Amino acid sequence: MVGQVCIIQTTLPGSWIEAEVGAFSQQMVESGAACVQHSSIRSVYRWEGETQSSPEWHLQLKVSPPNREQVLTVLEQQHPYDTPQIIWYMTESSDSYSTWVNSQ
Numbered sequence: 001m002v003g004q005v006c007i008i009q010t011t012l013p014g015s016w017i018e019a020e021v022g023a024f025s026q027q028m029v030e031s032g033a034a035c036v037q038h039s040s041i042r043s044v045y046r047w048e049g050e051t052q053s054s055p056e057w058h059l060q061l062k063v064s065p066p067n068r069e070q071v072l073t074v075l076e077q078q079h080p081y082d083t084p085q086i087i088w089y090m091t092e093s094s095d096s097y098s099t100w101v102n103s104q
Helices: 018-031 065-078 095-103
Strands: 002-013 033-047 050-063 086-094
Touching: 002 018, 002 033, 002 065, 002 095, 018 033, 018 050, 018 065, 033 095, 050 065, 065 086, 086 095
Parallel strands: none
Antiparallel strands: 002 050, 002 086, 033 050
């Protein structure tokens, strides 16, 4: 059997400490995400005409399709960046995992 889960991805400032990322992740869980994973990354991007390279935190949120809009709204309201990377997509998962995500 196959289920569906929404994956939302964003980044946070690399200057944040683990506790700040954890608190932000907790807000996302409280808004309806079933699970938030985070890891440190390095991003290379163009900003205001200049190529930048900086450490960031990568967050991946697992969300049930019905909770997607609520989580996105809170994410946009709480995000510290002026122009945050917020992307999402629907993906297939095992039926048991999507059942768990949907139960949260």
